[in-house]
Amino acid sequence: xxxxxxxxxxxxxxxxxxxxxxxxxxxxxxxxxxxxxxxxxxxxxxxxxxxxxxxxxxxxxxxxxxxxxxxxxxxxxxxxxxxxxxxxxxxxxxxxxxxxxxxxxxxxxxxxxxxxxxxxxxxxxxxxxxxxxxxxxxxxxxxxxxxxxxxxxxxxxxxxxxxxxxxxxxxxxxxxxxxxxxxxxxxxxxxxxxxxxxxxxxxxxxxxxxxxxxxxxxxxxxxxxxxxxxxxxxxxxxxxxxxxxxxxxxxxxxxxxxxxxxxxxxxxxxxxxxxxxxxxxxxxxxxxxxxxxxxxxxxxxxxxxxxxxxxxxxxxxxxxxxxxxxxxxxxxxxxxxxxxxxxxxxxxxxxxxxxxxxxxxxxxxxxxxxxxxxxxxxxxxxxxxxxxxxxxxxxxxxxxxxxxxxxxxxxxxxxxxxxxxxxxxxxxxxxxxxxxxxxxxxxxxxxxxxxxxxxxxxxxxxxxxxxxxxxxxxxxxxxxxxxxxxxxxxxxxxxxxxxxxxxxxxxxxxxxxxxxxxxxxxxxxxxxxxxxxxxxxxxxxxxxxxxxxxxxxxxxxxxxxxxxxxxxxxxxxxxxxxxxxxxxxxxxxxxxxxxxxxxxxxxxxxxxxxxxxxxxxxxxxxxxxxxxxxxxxxxxxxxxxxxxxxxxxxxxxxxxxxxxxxxxxxxxxxxxxxxxxxxxxxxxxxxxxxxxxxxxxxxxxxxxxxxxxxxxxxxxxxxxxxxxxxxxxxxxxxxxxxxxxxxxxxxxxxxxxxxxxxxxxxxxxxxxxxxxxx
Ligand SMILES: NC(=O)c1ccc[n+]([C@@H]2O[C@H](COP(=O)([O-])OP(=O)(O)OC[C@H]3O[C@@H](n4cnc5c(N)ncnc54)[C@H](OP(=O)(O)O)[C@@H]3O)[C@@H](O)[C@H]2O)c1
Numbered sequence: 001x002x003x004x005x006x007x008x009x010x011x012x013x014x015x016x017x018x019x020x021x022x023x024x025x026x027x028x029x030x031x032x033x034x035x036x037x038x039x040x041x042x043x044x045x046x047x048x049x050x051x052x053x054x055x056x057x058x059x060x061x062x063x064x065x066x067x068x069x070x071x072x073x074x075x076x077x078x079x080x081x082x083x084x085x086x087x088x089x090x091x092x093x094x095x096x097x098x099x100x101x102x103x104x105x106x107x108x109x110x111x112x113x114x115x116x117x118x119x120x121x122x123x124x125x126x127x128x129x130x131x132x133x134x135x136x137x138x139x140x141x142x143x144x145x146x147x148x149x150x151x152x153x154x155x156x157x158x159x160x161x162x163x164x165x166x167x168x169x170x171x172x173x174x175x176x177x178x179x180x181x182x183x184x185x186x187x188x189x190x191x192x193x194x195x196x197x198x199x200x201x202x203x204x205x206x207x208x209x210x211x212x213x214x215x216x217x218x219x220x221x222x223x224x225x226x227x228x229x230x231x232x233x234x235x236x237x238x239x240x241x242x243x244x245x246x247x248x249x250x251x252x253x254x255x256x257x258x259x260x261x262x263x264x265x266x267x268x269x270x271x272x273x274x275x276x277x278x279x280x281x282x283x284x285x286x287x288x289x290x291x292x293x294x295x296x297x298x299x300x301x302x303x304x305x306x307x308x309x310x311x312x313x314x315x316x317x318x319x320x321x322x323x324x325x326x327x328x329x330x331x332x333x334x335x336x337x338x339x340x341x342x343x344x345x346x347x348x349x350x351x352x353x354x355x356x357x358x359x360x361x362x363x364x365x366x367x368x369x370x371x372x373x374x375x376x377x378x379x380x381x382x383x384x385x386x387x388x389x390x391x392x393x394x395x396x397x398x399x400x401x402x403x404x405x406x407x408x409x410x411x412x413x414x415x416x417x418x419x420x421x422x423x424x425x426x427x428x429x430x431x432x433x434x435x436x437x438x439x440x441x442x443x444x445x446x447x448x449x450x451x452x453x454x455x456x457x458x459x460x461x462x463x464x465x466x467x468x469x470x471x472x473x474x475x476x477x478x479x480x481x482x483x484x485x486x487x488x489x490x491x492x493x494x495x496x497x498x499x500x501x502x503x504x505x506x507x508x509x510x511x512x513x514x515x516x517x518x519x520x521x522x523x524x525x526x527x528x529x530x531x532x533x534x535x536x537x538x539x540x541x542x543x544x545x546x547x548x549x550x551x552x553x554x555x556x557x558x559x560x561x562x563x564x565x566x567x568x569x570x571x572x573x574x575x576x577x578x579x580x581x582x583x584x585x586x587x588x589x590x591x592x593x594x595x596x597x598x599x600x601x602x603x604x605x606x607x608x609x610x611x612x613x614x615x616x617x618x619x620x621x622x623x624x625x626x627x628x629x630x631x632x633x634x635x636x637x638x639x640x641x642x643x644x645x646x647x648x649x650x651x652x653x654x655x656x657x658x659x660x661x662x663x664x665x666x667x668x669x670x671x672x673x674x675x676x677x678x679x680x681x682x683x684x685x686x687x688x689x690x691x692x693x694x695x696x697x698x699x700x701x702x703x704x705x706x707x708x709x710x711x712x713x714x715x716x717x718x719x720x721x722x723x724x725x726x727x728x729x730x731x732x733x734x735x736x737x738x739x740x741x742x743x744x745x746x747x748x749x750x751x752x753x754x755x756x757x758x759x760x761x762x763x764x765x766x767x768x769x770x771x772x773x774x
Contacts, residue, residue, distance in 0.1 A: 020485075021348055023049040027114050027155070029104065029144065030121030032056060032067060034303045035160065035290060037076045038340045039118055041297055044092055045080040046489070047344075052096055053111055055121065057103040064101035068093065079297045104140030107147040114155040116347045119144055122160070122267075126258045126458050129243030130250060134191035137263035138184070138270060145274035156281040156350035157271065158343055163286040163332065163362050163469045165265040167256040170466040172365075175286075175358040175473045177272060182254055184266040191250075198242045202235050211235050221591055221736070222720040223689030257461030272356060282356040283346045287339040288332035288363065288469065289462070292506040294496065296337040296488065300509035307462075308333060309510045311455055316382045316511075318395040319448040324405035324456050325463035327372035330364040332469060335501070338491040345477050345489070359477060362469040363493040371463050375400050377502040385511070405464065412452065419445050427735050433750045436738045443742055531640035537709040538702070539637035540695065540721070541662075543648035543655055545714035546731045547630040548622060549753045552598055552650050553583075555618075559654075562617040563609060576601075591717040595649045595685040599670065603679025607672050610653055619657035626658065626758045629751040630712075630731070634661050637710065643702065647694075649687035666694065692721040712749070713737070722746075 026043065030036035031054045043050050056064035072081070072089055081089055102108055104121055123136035141159075148155070166173035167180070201207060208231070215230035247259030256262040268284055276282040291309075292302040305313070308331065314320050342361040351357035363369060379397060386394035423442045429435045471493075478492050486492075544551045553576075560572055587594040602610070637644050645664045648655050652667035659665045669682040686694055699706050711718075711725040716736035722728035730741035731749045741748050 021047045021050050021116065021344065023051070024115035024347075025051045025053065025111065025113055026116040026118060026347070027053045027055065027100075027110065028118045028120065029055045030119070030160070032071055033120065033122075033124075034306065035287075035336060035339060035343075036120045037071065037074060037303060038293070038297070038301075038336050039120065039343060040071075041076050041080060042340050042344055044077070044096070045083070045297070050096070051098075053098045053100055053114070055100045055102060055104075055107075058101055064099040068097065068099050074303070076297055076301055076303065105135060105143040107143050110147045110151040110153065112152040114148075114151070114153040117144070117148065117155045117157040118160070118343060118347060119157060119271075120160040120343075122264070124260065126260045127244055128247065128259065129195070129240055130191045130247035130259055131195040131243060133247055133259040133263045134188055134266075137260070138188045138266045139192075141267035141270040142188075142274065145270060148275070148280075149278070154280060156283065156347065157275055158283045158285055158347045159268065159271045160343065161268050161284050161286045162261060162264045163288040163360050164257060164261040164461075164467075165268060165286060166467055166469070167254075167261065167265065168252075168461065169255075172468050172470050173360070174470050175360045177356065177358070178265055178268060180255070180265070182266075184269045187250075187254075187266065191247075194243060194246055195239075198239050198246070201242075202239050207238070208235070211238070220589055221688065221715075221717045223692075223717075225689050226720050258458075276351075276354055276356045279353050281350045281353050283349075283351050283359065284356055285339075285343050285346055285359045285361060286469075287342075287361040288334050290336050290339050291333050292335060292509045293337040294335040294501060294505060296340075300505050302336070302506075302509050302513070305510060305513065311459055312378055312507060312510065313514060314451055314455055315378055315397060316387045316395065318387075318397055320400075320452055320455065321398045322408050322411065323375075323400055323402065323463070324408040324460060325371045325375070325400075325402055326466070327370065327375075327402045329371045329463055329465050330368050330468060331371050331374045331463060332362050332364040333369060333374075334361055334363050334493065335496070338493065341489045341491040342474060342477065345481060345491070349477060349480065357473065359474045360469040360471050361474055361491065362471050363496065364468050365471050366475065367493045367496055367498075368468075369498045372402065373498060374502070375402070377499055378507065381503050381507045385508075405460070408456070412449065412456075415445075416449055419449065431732070431734045431738060435735070436733070436748065436750075439735065439738055440742050443739065531636055531642065533640050534708070535641045535643070536703060536705045538643040538645055538699065538704045538706075539634070539710040540645045540647055540712070540725070541630065541634065542713040542715070542718055542731075543646055543658070544650070546712050547627065547634075547646065547658065548625045549627060549732075550622075550625045552595065552654075554625075555622075555650070555654050556598070556601060558618050558621045559610065559613050562613045563605075591649060591687045591715070592685045592690065595687065596681065599651065599681065600679035602670060602677045605677045607670075607675055607677055610677065614653055614656050618654075622657040623758055625753060627751040628754045628758050629749065631661065631758055633712070642710070643704065645698070647686060647691060649685040649691075651681070666698075688717040688720050691718075692724055695721050695724055716740075 021043070024047075028036060028039055028043070031040045040052070040054070043052055054064075054068065056067050058064050059067060062070075071077075072093070077089075084092070098111075100108075100110070119141070121136075121140060123133055125133075128136075148157070163173070165178060211231040211234040212227070215227045215234060219226045219230045247262075251257065251259045251262040254262060256265065271282055271284065289307045291306055292300050311320075339361050342359060346357065346359055349357075379399060382395075382397040386397070389395055419442055423439070423446075426435055426438050426442060475492070478486070478490055481490055541547050544555075557576075561569075583594060583598055586597050634644055643664075644662045645666060646655060646658060646662045647666045650667060651670045652665055653670075655665050655667055666686055668685050671678045671680045671682050684690055695706070698704070699709070706724050707726040709725045710727040710729070711722045712729050712731050713719075713722050713733075714731050714737065715734050718730075719737060719740055722730075727747075728741075729747040729749050730737050731751055733741055733748060738748065740746075
């Protein structure tokens with residue numbers, strides 16, 4: 001441990017020892033965040049005479065004061081709460097903490113008797129849209145310094161920044177003011193206008209045409225509303241991505257790693273120009289990557305996943321076979337309690353008016369953790385504590401050889417290309433249990449590769465960095481703490497044993513936070529939940545491909561084979577084959593169009609003849625093609641008191657053999673003239689969006705709760721109505737529905753026809769007797 005001198009100087013805050021804030025009135029911003037919570041806890045537990053004003057923005061209908069009450073129940077306060085009890089907490093809220101409701105850029109009056117301000121609030125994401133990053137980090141800083149100036153207070157401001165404000169550089173970054181000459185006010189104005197500019201560009205006809213045609217290619221089978229919705233989502237996403245990209249590229253073009261560090265650098269400039277240059281006291285504290293507490297409030301405390309954690313967790317899950325990091329770059333990590341201790345020590349040792357102090361609370365100079373050592377620790381941890389695999393067994397973590405950015409990029413591109421080719425091939429094959437399993441693997445691989453790219457992009461600057469942060473001022477600040485105080489409130493990074501910290505403190509603490517590491521049964525193995533008894537839900541079954549393994553072409557052939565003389569068969573068959581390309585094209589475009597066009601083949605058939613055929617041979621064939629698992633499921637819903645409905649885009653007469661199983665059959669009716677079918681439907685077929693509209697209306701009429709209801713469909717065109725239901729299932733889905741079902745973690749049923757289908761006894765009741773509309 002470094003030598004310390006017992007300082008006995010009077011602090012600006014009214015305390016008498018270094019590190020003591022006495023009876024100071026302290027404004028804290030960002031108190032609901034990771035670092036802010038830990039600052040508040042320290043003030044409450046160890047500076048009992050201090051008075052705290054906390055800037056908290058309301059969230060939805062929750063006021064700032066309510067947020068504070070919830071906040072004080074969080075784990076960081078547990079030790080303090082146990083010590084002071086519920087009354088002590090209430091007393092602190094009543095006598096020591098005043099909530100100032102508001103956001104940084106929108107501040108009302110601040111108190112006029114502030115001694116210290118700890119400004120910690122910020123947007124900490126690396127990759128926000130440029131306008132949001134500037135609004136929070138630069139606009140927020142401007143807002144706070146404007147409000148302080150207006151208040152008449154003359155506090156010492158501890159402005160929390162980041163060590164990475166130094167930007168993209170090699171070598172030592174000093175604890176001093178930044179030297180860049182960028183016109184930060186002009187950048188701020190441009191960023192504020194970016195949103196409007198990008199919104200306008202997204203509404204140009206050429207852009208809109210691109211969104212619509214991409215949406216049509218993917219969603220036309222779901223209906224025109226789905227196409228419009230997808231086109232608009234694509235536009236909104238384009239705006240967001242473009243704003244993120246603008247932030248990233250503008251930061252890089254000015255010499256910073258990302259828009260976060262760029263805006264934090266500009267916030268420092270705002271602090272210097274608006275506060276220090278006006279003759280006030282300013283200390284800028286720049287921590288590096290903040291992670292779990294080493295000691296205070298207890299070993300391992302952390303509030304959610306922080307900067308390095310997604311990378312550690314992704315490694316543990318085995319989805320990062322390699323990484324583009326430099327083995328000897330320094331991953332500059334610092335425990336959160338060291339940061340809080342340094343902030344409070346800085347607050348108690350104010351800078352001279354007009355001459356800001358700079359503290360880099362970092363580990364890279366005094367106790368470096370090279371990236372290769374971090375990798376070794378993470379590897380050792382996951383080898384001794386392997387993560388359970390989705391199915392069974394454990395993830396075998398890879399050994400990173402860190403071959404360099406170029407080689408990793410080459411391998412990633414190859415893997416992406418191979419996966420895309422595999423996906424294209426699978427999409428050409430018929431949808432079967434096996435091809436759906438292949439599709440699931442391809443999707444999993446794609447999501448792993450996307451995660452890898454995100455991680456590689458986000459962390460590149462941090463794990464390929466050759467920057468080292470000077471920390472002499474910070475060490476001197478720590479040395480100035482009196483010996484007795486230093487044991488608990490010191491921040492000498494040389495005390496940290498990285499192997500111990502990573503393997504015993506930090507990684508175990510983030511592991512306890514994640515459920516991703518609990519064994520999660522795969523969708524396939526998830527047990528079917530028993531159906532709850534209730535009468536306010538409906539189970540909707542699509543017919544073709546879901547309850548029966550046939551389609552309307554086959555049904556037509558069954559009818560024709562029962563009603564035709566043998567001699568007429570070849571002509572009928574040839575005509576059907578000749579029209580096949582027309583039918584396929586219509587089916588690809590729009591399911592409703594295909595049904596309409598195909599059903600024209602019934603034109604000229606006497607309606608009574610069709611009914612006769614359905615009641616005889618057709619009915620038996622239909623039952624042979626019915627899937628026993630479907631019948632079991634329909635019965636289970638009926639036993640649970642659920643309303644059951646069969647829906648088909650085709651005509652009701654053809655669904656009649658199964659009508660007895662359902663409370664309702666919803667189908668179209670074919671128009672007749674003088675007892676002869678015209679081939680025209682009485683109304684548009686009930687498919688895709690039309691089915692969704694019918695379902696909404698049906699639920700309203702029968703007072704049904706759709707979020708608790710069930711749906712079973714097999715085709716992409718079923719997506720739009722299935723998503724209205726709380727319990728959607730894809731049954732033997734086509735490739736597009738399978739892809740969506742996998743993405744949304746819907747249940748996928750692989751139902752098979754029995755060796756001879758089902759017979760009337762199995763259905764238990766004469767379904768044909770009930771008949772169906774149409
Ligand atoms: N975490 C790190 O590894 C790290 C490293 C270096 C430096 N830092 C710096 O440390 C400080 C704290 O970071 P953190 O990790 O505690 O961040 P955090 O957990 O994301 O917390 C951010 C805090 O800022 C508040 N905030 C954001 N925008 C605001 C606005 N417009 N008005 C009012 N409050 C606003 C948030 O309030 P809500 O609860 O209302 O959202 C929250 O309290 C930041 O200045 C950051 O740049 C952090």
